[in-house]
Amino acid sequence: MSVKTPPPWAKPLPENCWQLLVYVQPGAKKSEIAGEMEGRLRLRIAAQAIDNKANKALTVFVAKCLGVRPSRVSLESGETSRKKTLKVLDLPEPDWSALGAPGVPS
Numbered sequence: 001m002s003v004k005t006p007p008p009w010a011k012p013l014p015e016n017c018w019q020l021l022v023y024v025q026p027g028a029k030k031s032e033i034a035g036e037m038e039g040r041l042r043l044r045i046a047a048q049a050i051d052n053k054a055n056k057a058l059t060v061f062v063a064k065c066l067g068v069r070p071s072r073v074s075l076e077s078g079e080t081s082r083k084k085t086l087k088v089l090d091l092p093e094p095d096w097s098a099l100g101a102p103g104v105p106s
Contacts, residue, residue, distance in 0.1 A: 020086040026054035
């Protein structure tokens, strides 16, 4: 089942781009979607928050969930915070169900 209506943590930008508000928990047992928290998509990321590893793993995980290349997902703000803002390029009709179900494994 695909979900075309954007969730509250996804904001459309010009030229088929999206801004995603996320809350990240690094150092988890596995990378997975963990629901929503404070109006943000809550994600558990297996990588540790050392030497930018968790941020890199975050962009790769989100890209995989949305079916885009990792180079199309960038960290816009929150490099050292759990509250982060991502930008996804060239995503004309996202299927938000790929990011909406808790427990989706990496």
